Amino acid sequence: MLSFYGSSMSDTAQSVVADSHRLVVKVGSSLVTNQGKGIDRAAVAHWSAQIAQLHRQGKQVVLVSSGAIAEGIVRLGWPRRPTAMHELQAAAAVGQMGLVQAYEVAFAEHGIRTAQILLTHEDLADRTRYLNARSTLYTLLNLGVVPIVNENDTVITDEIRLGDNDTLGALVTNLIEAESLIILTDQAGLYSADPRNNPLARFISHAQAGDPELEQMAGGAGSNVGTGGMITKILAAKRAANSGGHTVIASGHEPNVLVRLAAGECIGTELRAELPIQSARQRWLSSHLRVRGKVRLDAGAVKALTDGHKSLLAIGVTEVLGDFNRGDVVACIDADGKEHGRGLINYSSADTRRIMGEPSHRIADILGSMSDPELIHRDNMVVNYPL
Ligand SMILES: Nc1ncnc2c1ncn2[C@@H]1O[C@H](COP(=O)(O)OP(=O)(O)O)[C@@H](O)[C@H]1O
Numbered sequence: 001m002l003s004f005y006g007s008s009m010s011d012t013a014q015s016v017v018a019d020s021h022r023l024v025v026k027v028g029s030s031l032v033t034n035q036g037k038g039i040d041r042a043a044v045a046h047w048s049a050q051i052a053q054l055h056r057q058g059k060q061v062v063l064v065s066s067g068a069i070a071e072g073i074v075r076l077g078w079p080r081r082p083t084a085m086h087e088l089q090a091a092a093a094v095g096q097m098g099l100v101q102a103y104e105v106a107f108a109e110h111g112i113r114t115a116q117i118l119l120t121h122e123d124l125a126d127r128t129r130y131l132n133a134r135s136t137l138y139t140l141l142n143l144g145v146v147p148i149v150n151e152n153d154t155v156i157t158d159e160i161r162l163g164d165n166d167t168l169g170a171l172v173t174n175l176i177e178a179e180s181l182i183i184l185t186d187q188a189g190l191y192s193a194d195p196r197n198n199p200l201a202r203f204i205s206h207a208q209a210g211d212p213e214l215e216q217m218a219g220g221a222g223s224n225v226g227t228g229g230m231i232t233k234i235l236a237a238k239r240a241a242n243s244g245g246h247t248v249i250a251s252g253h254e255p256n257v258l259v260r261l262a263a264g265e266c267i268g269t270e271l272r273a274e275l276p277i278q279s280a281r282q283r284w285l286s287s288h289l290r291v292r293g294k295v296r297l298d299a300g301a302v303k304a305l306t307d308g309h310k311s312l313l314a315i316g317v318t319e320v321l322g323d324f325n326r327g328d329v330v331a332c333i334d335a336d337g338k339e340h341g342r343g344l345i346n347y348s349s350a351d352t353r354r355i356m357g358e359p360s361h362r363i364a365d366i367l368g369s370m371s372d373p374e375l376i377h378r379d380n381m382v383v384n385y386p387l
């Protein structure tokens, strides 16, 4: 249920951020670099002062900051954003120096140390690296440090990049089980259409994260500085809700926005988490934005997975797509190619091709031995999660 600005709900409700102890704050490229002109040091100082105030209230904050590429372009004196990946990566490497330096200086004013964390999709997809990233972040937070997170743009390729930091902010929210994700951008929040080209767009003050109506509202990115636009913020809210995280989308130009939100004031668009919360293992599986292969299921197997909460058996598989090994994450698709879930598969693609369509008791005869009766065990699978 959407609530437009000025409704009674926005007048009486208290911001979800008030009850949050652990927060992820994400700031977008346009905001950090003053629409691509170079790091906005006054804005960085303002956010740092607010985060310092939250620290004094006993809250823990992780800052996900974009802006490396935009700042690198300025530092390198390039007239426009390049399109070649290697040039974007070079710009990110140069600009990231400026970003972390600006945050370090700004937080030092308040006696707070910062730490640089550069993550890739692979770091979150690999179970050991995922757990390591989580334990490092917890350690830093307990030490009173503000981790400054960005995607490790210099080592990623097009196929594996997260691409926008809204998604990264949500994944970090899941990783550390933050209660709130605050996405600061150059708009006051979410409108019913892109306010830059639709003057009739209405402001949305409250909605439920994951409400499909929201996805219709997002236009493209507002400038050539930011990448995601609103759709990535809406999907990030849906993803953050997987671990119970509420999302607020608000303007980074709003005076004292973080402190006021933490004091309970409703500012921007609040997207509340009301989805069932996933287990830690399911969240890790959902954070795999890429899969190694796919298995196509017949209608009965799709129903068993989605309605029956059952494991996937070889008998329900009609086709195997791609090459994968035992233990890889594969997607489960239906006859039309729609994905219904994904999980850790117990057999390689070659073995799966040999046993598909067969009952489990035949596996040992066909392969010579049977490691597991299920192709994907229920505990290693996540079904109907946000894509
Ligand atoms: N429904 C919408 N409501 C608000 N902004 C929208 C909407 N659809 C598209 N946008 C655009 O999304 C832009 C913010 O996304 P983006 O430029 O990626 O910023 P950031 O760098 O902060 O992530 C806004 O400037 C706006 O033009």
Ligand SMILES: N[C@@H](CCC(=O)OP(=O)(O)O)C(=O)O
Residues within 6 Å of the ligand: 027, 028, 029, 030, 065, 066, 067, 068, 069, 070, 092, 150, 151, 153, 163, 164, 165, 166, 225, 226, 227, 228, 229
């Ligand atoms: N990792 C990239 C950020 C990607 C990006 O542009 O994100 P955003 O501005 O948040 O839409 C950078 O630091 O330039």
